[in-house]
Amino acid sequence: MFAQFALHERLLKAVAELNFVEPTPVQAAAIPPALEGKDLRVIAQTGSGKTAAFVLPLLNRLLGDGNSKQRLSIRALILLPTRELAQQTLKEVERFAQFTFLKAGLVTGGEDFKVQAAMMRKIDILIGTPGRLIEHANAGNLPLDEVEVLVFDEADRMLDMGFAEDAQRLAEACGPHQTLLFSATTGGNGLREMVAKVLKDPQHLMLNSVSQLNEGTRQQIITADHNYHKEQLVDWLLANETYDKAIVFTNTRVQADRLYGKLVAAGVKAFVLHGEKDQKDRKLAIDRLRQGAVKVLVATDVAARGLDVEGLDLVINFDMPRSGDEYVHRIGRTGRAGGEGLAVSLICHTDWNLMSSIERYLKQRFERRTIKELKGIYQGPKNLKASGKAAGSKKKKTDKKDPKKATASKRKTGPRPAGKPSVLVSADGSAPLKRKKPAAE
Structure with missing residues (x-):
């Protein structure tokens, strides 16, 4: 029960109004030390309820004894990597602060x-x-000397997006304050350096490792021969899987636009979201998905953070993400809050090594899946390697036994029947390639 925490009565009233009953593990672990004023570094998966874990202690501190009602200054700063996540967090702050005098704003x-x-x-x-806030700081619009609480949410992603220097500069501009740093992954050296610079004698809370993805999410891979084959697989999955809302991730804007165009032409209610879209289009895409006006969002990793859509239960990786952390953030979109989800990654020969490295990073093995109607030639390098060894071994044995018989046998085989050329398809599916005859032929 939230009543176990030493929260202000107005916050407990808001919690009750919002039907929050049992705190999540991250809330139960982070709220008590945060209320004591300690600096925290918290690692918790996306969708675990960590926003409330820092918002409630922050509001409690600002409420104090209620004598600061007339103060007009920025007393808390929450930094986030994307506009979408910032907008979502503003709504959460307003919900929890609904019975207080505290006001929040978005920049x-x-x-x-x-x-x-x-x-x-x-x-x-x-x-x-961070980027926009630095612009205001440079213009002299951002007085932070009275900040009492500083929050870094999705700090690992913030560093991935190149905001390390901006975030640290903003932290240095704040007056004496408590710092709460949250991330979905442990991050790399950059995050460790940032922790050392912005946190003072912090308490470390690791609520999950990267291998503990949402328990309700099944993770599968389907092998594909080329991008055109992947597009066919996306069509099949969207037509045959049961889902309310789905996201298809690509690594490039060009591929996102191409796939979006093909889906719309096929009658799929879809929208596209990537870094080239302006704020109006980005907001429209997310709003339409939340409202159910579209069922499918095609997106680059710009949408992997700050997207909290109820009923999102299918994620398709058209391209494998470039790192294990990015995979965690993509897959974290589904199977949230105890729901069930499905994550399918489409793997061709250029994706296999990356997929394998992500499996090792997560200490998991993804479920292998085959769609009978669209089964391709490529089944992964291990199978190909094994079959190649067997074929090579057999050939070697035949030649060693009697080279002359092998030559005679080769002559009897004769040329291939007309009208049945052996072909392969290029990696992008754009053109057929003639397969070279093996040396033995």
């Missing part, structure tokens, strides 16, 4: 600069992305 790119500057003079809690 991200794509909005009027002067309006944001005026708004920041009237709020207690500032939520934003």
Whole structure:
């Protein structure tokens, strides 16, 4: 029960109003030390309830004894890597603060600069992305000397996006404060350096390892011969799997646009989201998916963070993500809050090594799956290697036994029947390639 925490009565009232009954593991672990004012480094998977784990202690601290009602200054700063995640967090803060006098504001790119500057003079809690906040700091619009609580949410992703220097500069601009740092993964050296610089004598809470993805999510791979084959597999999965909403991830904007066009032409209600889209289009894509106006979102990794859509139960990796952490963030979109989900990765010969390295990173083995109607030639290098060894061994034995008989046998075989050329398809599926005859022929 949330009543076990030493929270202000107005916050407990909001928690009850929102039907929060039992705290999640990350909330149970992080809220007590955060209420004591300790710096925290928390590693918890996406969808585990970590937003409430830092929002409730933050609000409790700002409420204090209620005597600070007349203060007009930024007393808490929450940094996030993307606009979508910042917007989502603002809504959560407003929900928990609904019975208090505390006001929150949002500062991200794509909005009027002067309006944001005026708004920041009237709020207690500032939520934003590092890049835009640095612009305001350079313009003299961002007084942070009275900040009491600083939160880094999705800190690992923030560093991946190149915000390390901006985030540290903002931390240095804050007055004496408590720092709460949350991430979905342990990150690399960059995150460790950031922790050392921004946290003072922190308490470390590891609520999950990267291998503990959402328990309700099945993880599968399907081998494919080339990109055109992958497109056929996407069509089949979207037509035959049971889902309310789905995301198809690609690694490039060009592939996202191409796949989106093919889906729309086939009558699929879809939308596309990538870094070239402006804020209006990005918001429209996510809103339509949440509202059910579209069932499928084709996206690059720009959508892998800050996307909390109820009923999202199918994730397809058209391209394998480039790292294990990115895989975790993509797959974290589904199977949330105890729900069930399916994650399918499409693997051709250029993806296999990356897929294998992600399996090792997660200490898992993905379920192998075959779609009978679309079974391809490529089944992975191990199978090919094994069959190649067997064939080579057999040939060698025949030649050794009697080279003359082998030559005679070769002559009897004769040329291939007309009209049955042996062909392979190029990697992108754009053109057939004639297969070279083996040396033995």
